Amino acid sequence: MPFTVLVVDDASFMRSMIREIFARGPFVVAAEAENGEEAVRLYQEVHPHLTTMDIVMPQMDGITALREIMRLDPAAKVVMCSALGQEALIAEAIEAGACDFIVKPFHPGRVLRVAQSVLGLNEQFLPMARPEAPREQR
Ligand SMILES: [Mg+2]
Numbered sequence: 001m002p003f004t005v006l007v008v009d010d011a012s013f014m015r016s017m018i019r020e021i022f023a024r025g026p027f028v029v030a031a032e033a034e035n036g037e038e039a040v041r042l043y044q045e046v047h048p049h050l051t052t053m054d055i056v057m058p059q060m061d062g063i064t065a066l067r068e069i070m071r072l073d074p075a076a077k078v079v080m081c082s083a084l085g086q087e088a089l090i091a092e093a094i095e096a097g098a099c100d101f102i103v104k105p106f107h108p109g110r111v112l113r114v115a116q117s118v119l120g121l122n123e124q125f126l127p128m129a130r131p132e133a134p135r136e137q138r
Contacts, residue, residue, distance in 0.1 A: 002026050002027055002028040003026060003027050003028070003049040003050060003115075003119060003121075004027075004028055004029075004030040004046060004047075004048040004049050004050070005022050005027050005028065005029050005030060005048055005049065005050045005051070005052065005115075006029075006030060006031050006032075006033065006039065006042055006043055006046055006048040006050070006051040006052070007019060007022075007029050007031070007032045007033070007051075007052050008032070008033045008034075008035075008036070008038075008039040008051060008052060008053045008054055008057070008062065008065065009032075009034070009052075009054035009057070009081060010034050010035060010054060010056075010057040010058060011054075012034070014054070014081075014104075015032045015034075017106060018052055018081075018106065018111070019032070021106065021108045021111045021112065022111075022112075022115070024108060024112065025112045025115065025116070026121070027050070027115065030046045030048055031045070031046045031048070034057070035057045035058055035059040035060055035065075036057055036059060036060025036061055036062060036064050036065030036068075037059050037060045037065070039051070039053065039060075039062075039065045039069070040060070040065055040068045040069060040072070043069050043072070043073070043076070044072060047073075049077065049119060050077045050078075050079065050115055050118060050119060051069065051076065051077065051078045051079070052078075052079050052080075052081055052102070053065060053066055053078050053079065053080050053081060053093075053098070054081045055080060055081065055082055055083075055086060055089050055090075055093070056083075062080060062081075062093070063089060063092055063093050063096060066078050066080070066093055066096050066097065066098055067096050067097075070096060070097040074097075076097070077099050077118050077119065078097070078098050078099060079098065079099055079100050079101060079102060079114055079115065079118060080093045080094075080098045080100075080101040080102075081101070081102055081104065081106075082101055082102070082103055082104065083103070083104050084103060084104075099118045100114050100117070100118055101114075102114055
């Protein structure tokens with residue numbers, strides 16, 4: 001059974017990219033939101049295993065949405081998506097309950113490793129996220 005993901009980003013190409021990355025692992029993107037308000041609403045509908053949360057978005061930013069989601073579900077697993085130079089915002093998000101963060105531009109292996117670690121998955125479920133395994137010697 002795949003793990004469900006809610007992808008939150010105001011840029012549709014970014015959402016598509018994240019969706020493609022998750023398709024390489026045992027995940028299914030159950031919903032996409034383009035602002036914080038939509039994220040909070042969809043979180044309550046979908047109850048995803050994992051949420052990826054952009055920080056800078058119109059209407060409601062990612063940190064405000066994170067706080068709202070953590071208030072609704074203290075066990076929520078939210079990974080922040082940041083751009084370079086947003087260290088202060090990342091620190092604020094971690095303080096507010098975010099599990100981890102990924103930095104744009106996204107590296108598929110890093111995204112999958114973070115998702116795996118946040119959900120406590122065994123590495124064997126994510127072959128794409130692992131470095132090349134040594135060939136078996138016979
Ligand atoms: Mg954005």
